[in-house]
Amino acid sequence: MQRSFDPTDVGQVCPIAEVRLIAEENRTGRADPIARWLPFAMMGAVATVDLMAGPEFGYLPLLALGPAFATLHYGARHTVLIGLIAFTLCVVLAAYDNVLGHRQDNLTLASIIGVTSASVLAGRRRQERERELATVRTVAEVAQRVLLRPVPRSAGPLRIAVNYTSAAAEARIGGDLYEVVITPFGVRILIGDVQGKGLEAVETAAGVLGAFREAAYDEADLPSVVKRLEKSLSRMLAGERFVTAALAHFGDAHVRLVNCGHPPPLIIGRSGDVRVAEPEDPSPPLGMTDLTDAPPRPYVLPFSPGDQMLLYTDGVIEARNGAGQFYPLIDRAVLLTAAGAEEALSDLQADLIRHTGGPIADDAAMLLVRHR
Known part of the structure; x- marks a missing residue:
């Protein structure tokens, strides 16, 4: 993220307050609405297509895209929640299609569990990386602002x-x-x-x-x-x-x-x-x-x-x-x-x-x- 500032203003803030301010900005940032809603949009689209096309086309495995895309924006708890939604949705649709308990449906449920687990691990690594990067950026920006006084x-x-x-x-x-x-x-x-x-x-x-x-x-x-x-x-x-x-x-x-x-x-x-x-x-x-x-x-x-x-x-x-x-x-x-x-x-x-x-x-x- 590219940043600019007016150095005529920053000298009014003490360095500790400046660290806290920039750290908060770097930690929160701006939420991406596309990444936020993409998992739900994918699961909704898969459910709609499956209801319209019927069980013979086998769209249910695509429900794993929900937790897979969740890791782009959400943390571990929300990713698990989205995985549970995908799992529940798969069970409901499989029952509606009269394929619940079939071998293919069991593989689909297992793939949703596996993708959700992998997404949780990937999400944790991403959050750790973001926290490290936010800390480094904070130190860099504060050093620059303290150096370049008003x-x-x-x-x-x-x-x-x-x-x-x-x-x-x-x-x-x-x-x-x-x-x-x-x-x-x-x-x-x-x-x-x-x-x-x-x-x-x-x-x-x-x-x-x-x-x-x-x-x-x-x-x-x-x-x-x-x-x-x-x-x-x-x-x-x-x-x-x-x-x-x-x-x-x-x-x-x-x-x-x-x-x-x-x-x-x-x-x-x-x-x-x-x-x-x-x-x-x-x-x-x-x-x-x-x-x-x-x-x-x-x-x-x-x-x-x-x-x-x-x-x-x-x-x-x-x-x-x-x-x-x-x-x-x-x-x-x-x-x-x-x-x-x-x-x-x-x-x-x-x-x-x-x-x-x-x-x-x-x-x-x-x-x-x-x-x-």
């Missing part, structure tokens, strides 16, 4: 919104990260993506976010912030692991950017024109800056009242539809027209899901900044 909805003339969509995978915790910090120097934003998945990626993301929250307050410029991040990462990254990141510093009528191997942000002008904030001198990802002697160079772009900036992770632009086509974010950025920043991002997320026609393959984070 961002401020506004900072001076800026309006900020975040949208995060988790990939549809079992406990596949992503390494997408973002943060907004209001500092004495101005509003600073980080968005990034850790190479890889799982708890190791989350641990790295937590380290990057912790280092950024400190450096953003202490350092006067973005290159110094990147230097602090790199120093922190050098103590935790091993091998060829890296983190792509884009950092932004917002001034009165401009934005200063440093891009470390991350997809470039988009600037949507007041008139609706879309510009790619591509750096002239891109820097390597964090964890690989030692490959070059040149320090990261910031670049400055105008950011006037009425403009918007969309920062995102590669899960957005790498989302594919059934034909294998990537999501055309530049063309769809014009959808960010809703009055509220959160609603605008929700509209874009809905369009992304329509493009893929289902769950996305990778986590996708989007952060929208509006200049009032």
Whole structure:
């Protein structure tokens, strides 16, 4: 099940309450009405056909489909109950057809008992698996929500919104990260993506976010912030692991950017024109800056009242539809027209899901900044 949340709201809930809330959602879910009624529909159809066709066609063995389909939705007790209904229905129909006690009827009753027993065992295994999966998903989602703490909805003339969509995978915790910090120097934003998945990626993301929250307050410029991040990462990254990141510093009528191997942000002008904030001198990802002697160079772009900036992770632009086509974010950025920043991002997320026609393959984070 694919899930999305508004990280501007989750920080109001304590982690324990968050665990209980998500566990309840994952445990209950939405009941499938087809699976619920399918066993009864099958037994009713078999009984109807048998009454109409007569005993010579031998439809009674198909009553075993009732308990067989029951395991798709019901637990052990309800599966046994449905098996008893099938058994009773078989006895009644056999008596009506004058075949009760015949060898074929006895085999039919035995098959219903056997299928019911097998369905009970299969149902128990399914429920155990669902409980394990719900627990793993709960831990993954809580870890993600605690890591990605709420961002401020506004900072001076800026309006900020975040949208995060988790990939549809079992406990596949992503390494997408973002943060907004209001500092004495101005509003600073980080968005990034850790190479890889799982708890190791989350641990790295937590380290990057912790280092950024400190450096953003202490350092006067973005290159110094990147230097602090790199120093922190050098103590935790091993091998060829890296983190792509884009950092932004917002001034009165401009934005200063440093891009470390991350997809470039988009600037949507007041008139609706879309510009790619591509750096002239891109820097390597964090964890690989030692490959070059040149320090990261910031670049400055105008950011006037009425403009918007969309920062995102590669899960957005790498989302594919059934034909294998990537999501055309530049063309769809014009959808960010809703009055509220959160609603605008929700509209874009809905369009992304329509493009893929289902769950996305990778986590996708989007952060929208509006200049009032």
